[in-house]
Amino acid sequence: MRAIFNIARTTFGEAVRRKIILIILILGLAFIIITPGLGILSPRSERAAVTSLTLGLIQMTSALLAITLTIYLVPNEIDRRTIYTILCKPVRRYQFIWGKYLGAVATIGLMLLMMTLVLLAVFAFQFNDRGFNAAEAAELAKAPLMFFFQMSLLAAVAMFFSVWTSPIVNFFLTSGTYIAGTVFNGVFETLKESRSTSPILRALSEAVQAILPNFGRFQVQNAAVNPGQVIQSEAVYFGTAIGYALLYIVVMISLASVLFENREV
Amino acid sequence: MRSDINKPVWLGACAAGIAVCAALNQGVLHPLWVRNYAPKNLSVSSGLAPDQMLLALAGFREMVASILWVRADTYFDQGNYDAVLPIIRMVTWLDPKQIDVYSTGMWHIGYNFTDEQSRSDRRYLPSALALGAEGAKNNSETYEMYFETGWMWFHKINDQYDNAVTWFEKASEKSDIPPARRNMLSSAYQRAGQLDKALKLYYDQLNKAEISMKEQLDQVTAFTARQQRDTVEKNLDVFLVRMSQRGNFNADGTATELFDTQPPFDVGFSAEVSVIDAAVLRVRATWNVRPVGTRIRVILRDADYPNGTDAGMDFGASDSVNLDPPKNLTFMQDELFIRNRRADKKMDMSRDPTMYTFSKDKYYLDFYYNPRSAPPHIQDRFGFLGEGMTDKNYLNTTARNGERVIFHRMELTRDMLKREGEWIDKMPILRTPNFIEGSSTRTGEEELIKVPGLLNK
Numbered sequence: 008m009r010a011i012f013n014i015a016r017t018t019f020g021e022a023v024r025r026k027i028i029l030i031i032l033i034l035g036l037a038f039i040i041i042t043p044g045l046g047i048l049s050p051r052s053e054r055a056a057v058t059s060l061t062l063g064l065i066q067m068t069s070a071l072l073a074i075t076l077t078i079y080l081v082p083n084e085i086d087r088r089t090i091y092t093i094l095c096k097p098v099r100r101y102q103f104i105w106g107k108y109l110g111a112v113a114t115i116g117l118m119l120l121m122m123t124l125v126l127l128a129v130f131a132f133q134f135n136d137r138g139f140n141a142a143e144a145a146e147l148a149k150a151p152l153m154f155f156f157q158m159s160l161l162a163a164v165a166m167f168f169s170v171w172t173s174p175i176v177n178f179f180l181t182s183g184t185y186i187a188g189t190v191f192n193g194v195f196e197t198l199k200e201s202r203s204t205s206p207i208l209r210a211l212s213e214a215v216q217a218i219l220p221n222f223g224r225f226q227v228q229n230a231a232v233n234p235g236q237v238i239q240s241e242a243v244y245f246g247t248a249i250g251y252a253l254l255y256i257v258v259m260i261s262l263a264s265v266l267f268e269n270r271e272v
Numbered sequence: 273m274r275s276d277i278n279k280p281v282w283l284g285a286c287a288a289g290i291a292v293c294a295a296l297n298q299g300v301l302h303p304l305w306v307r308n309y310a311p312k313n314l315s316v317s318s319g320l321a322p323d324q325m326l327l328a329l330a331g332f333r334e335m336v337a338s339i340l341w342v343r344a345d346t347y348f349d350q351g352n353y354d355a356v357l358p359i360i361r362m363v364t365w366l367d368p369k370q371i372d373v374y375s376t377g378m379w380h381i382g383y384n385f386t387d388e389q390s391r392s393d394r395r396y397l398p399s400a401l402a403l404g405a406e407g408a409k410n411n412s413e414t415y416e417m418y419f420e421t422g423w424m425w426f427h428k429i430n431d432q433y434d435n436a437v438t439w440f441e442k443a444s445e446k447s448d449i450p451p452a453r454r455n456m457l458s459s460a461y462q463r464a465g466q467l468d469k470a471l472k473l474y475y476d477q478l479n480k481a482e483i484s485m486k487e488q489l490d491q492v493t494a495f496t497a498r499q500q501r502d503t504v505e506k507n508l509d510v511f512l513v514r515m516s517q518r519g520n521f522n523a524d525g526t527a528t529e530l531f532d533t534q535p536p537f538d539v540g541f542s543a544e545v546s547v548i549d550a551a552v553l554r555v556r557a558t559w560n561v562r563p564v565g566t567r568i569r570v571i572l573r574d575a576d577y578p579n580g581t582d583a584g585m586d587f588g589a590s591d592s593v594n595l596d597p598p599k600n601l602t603f604m605q606d607e608l609f610i611r612n613r614r615a616d617k618k619m620d621m622s623r624d625p626t627m628y629t630f631s632k633d634k635y636y637l638d639f640y641y642n643p644r645s646a647p648p649h650i651q652d653r654f655g656f657l658g659e660g661m662t663d664k665n666y667l668n669t670t671a672r673n674g675e676r677v678i679f680h681r682m683e684l685t686r687d688m689l690k691r692e693g694e695w696i697d698k699m700p701i702l703r704t705p706n707f708i709e710g711s712s713t714r715t716g717e718e719e720l721i722k723v724p725g726l727l728n729k
Contacts, residue, residue: 045335052334052338052367052372054368055334055367055369055612056335056337056338058334059332059333059334060332060334060335063332063335077667089513121575159624173442216297216298217294217297217298218290218294220293221297221301224297224301224302224305226309227308227309228309229308229309229310230308230309232334233369236308238308239304239307239310239574240304240307240308240362241308242556243300244300244301244304244305244308247296247300247301248301248302250296251293251296251297251301254289254292254293254466255289255290255293257289258286258289258290258293261282262282262283262286264282265279265282265283268279269279
């Protein structure tokens with residue numbers, strides 16, 4: 008465990024100093040700050056539009072951060088040959104993978120926390136006169152909390168791909184998996200529900216939706232965007248979704264470890 | 273350092289882990305997510321540009337909806353009404369919480385598609401009402417869409433008032449309804465013949481207004497409360513006077529000759545319809561009521577119009593919003609405004625072939641008058657429910673479930689309306705048997721409004 012912790016700490020230290028990561032973060036924060044200005048597009052639903060847009064921005068920025076950060080973690084160590092200095096010590100390969108992954112997750116967590124704090128500050132400033140209070144802030148913060156588990160899962164997927172593909176290929180594979188698990192959820196639902204869909208296509212879309220990590224399950228922002236909805240079994244849902252993420256992460260990192268065991272470095 | 277892990281066992285464990293994840297996803301997460309967190313309509317809609325679709329699917333639905341609505345406003349200003357329709361549907365799909373889009377959309381569909389003579393296309397009304405119902409369902413926490421849907425029944429359809437009552441009652445149950453809007457329910461009760469409920473609601477409203485007036489401390493809210501109290505008080509006074517005049521307080525529940533509504537007044541309806549050119553009607557009618565304010569509804573529709581009824585259709589029959597109503601159907605509704613006890617109107621449908629396709633063989637031309645829609649000075653004689661009105665030929669109590677209305681139906685064929693076949697050189701003229709030629713010919717006095725007075729002779 009100590010080896011994993013040390014690698015994670017080093018990875019975290021390196022990650023927060025990477026310029027590309029900081030640039031993405033700064034852009035994300037800037038967009039979050041200026042977003043309330045777009046509320047005029049929807050005068051009576053200003054709050055809903057701004058909430059939707061800011062949470063969407065956080066999600067997109069986090070996804071970009073998670074992918075950009077994780078795809079280089081293992082290849083960089085191999086390219087710079089620093090991996091030899093690590094693996095020649097009493098460190099097992101799976102410990103190296105887990106350490107790298109946890110370092111990435113800690114970085115993503117920190118950046119998500121920063122964006123969430125800025126979001127809450129922006130809302131407190133913008134909607135203070137319209138009853139934005141602690142309870143609403145807590146409700147709003149649930150979405151970034153679930154984004155954290157979503158991005159942790161995304162980082163695990165990127166880590167899995169990173170042990171056997173190049174960073175460029177990994178970028179497209181991970182992005183594709185993320186898009187399939189979020190954006191195309193609606194497409195899969197349509198295919199499943201449509202009467203005109205052939206049974207083969209329906210079965211295929213069900214299989215793909217079941218097997219691929221379903222990132223859409225962590226998109227709980229609809230409750231914050233449209234307050235007043237009655238949410239049933241919230242604790243059960245959050246618990247199950249987090250359990251789902253953790254189990255999938257263990258599977259992905261285990262697969263990455265198994266593949267990395269047999270890789271010549 | 274390389275470990276000696278058992279690869280097949282690990283891979284098997286990972287496969288089992290993925291299977292558990294799939295089961296969790298489909299068995300627990302999916303149903304809860306759909307119930308709690310999914311946008312109202314998850315399926316993919318056509319009509320969005322690829323960039324809009326991507327943004328919408330990526331979670332920016334509300335913002336895309338807002339941008340589209342701004343674009344709809346531009347189209348509306350340009351008079352491009354057709355382009356607004358799909359945007360309304362897309363915006364409500366993307367963001368079902370945009371109440372303004374629902375209310376503006378149903379108003380637009382219901383009112384703004386008109387022919388060259390400003391008759392609105394009533395084929396859209398079922399969709400407009402369905403849109404209102406959908407908006408109410410998706411925004412059940414507020415009164416707004418219930419009220420808007422009720423208003424469409426009350427004002428646009430202006431008939432079958434039980435439906436307006438139903439929607440206004442639902443709106444009134446919501447805590448956010450302004451008192452002035454709740455007053456509308458009383459008007460709907462009156463037209464639906466539920467006078468006791470109308471009276472009770474007025475008293476209830478007055479009571480609430482007086483309590484509210486006492487509670488208000490600042491000047492603005494106190495003024496609003498006082499205004500509401502004064503309005504309800506005036507409405508209640510007027511209503512009580514009218515009920516008294518019209519015999520609604522009579523001990524045995526029926527008005528006698530002591531009241532203004534008795535004996536029933538014979539309106540003496542008669543009509544003649546001439547097809548003066550292809551898809552052009554000249555309609556003349558007599559109406560033995562001298563005061564202005566009578567409007568007789570004229571409806572021309574396919575004999576087999578879906579959900580067609582006497583002098584109308586079942587407007588509330590549709591559950592789905594179809595913004596492209598069947599173009600092969602014809603439904604025209606117009607009104608004859610009575611001046612000096614007669615009406616003479618040309619109804620030109622020839623310039624709107626997409627609205628009046630006349631693609632069927634048989635048509636009904638219905639004349640309809642419901643005293644419940646009459647202005648108060650007419651109702652003072654006819655009563656709230658038409659108990660003071662009669663017609664020895666055309667009084668009807670079956671067209672609207674026991675309501676006293678004037679109703680008469682004529683049947684026409686496509687050849688008659690299009691002046692084809694045997695009617696090429698011959699003008700089709702249909703008359704009620706009691707129509708007297710010359711009684712409604714123009715005299716030059718038509719625009720002269722004579723001193724009001726209800727005379728039998």
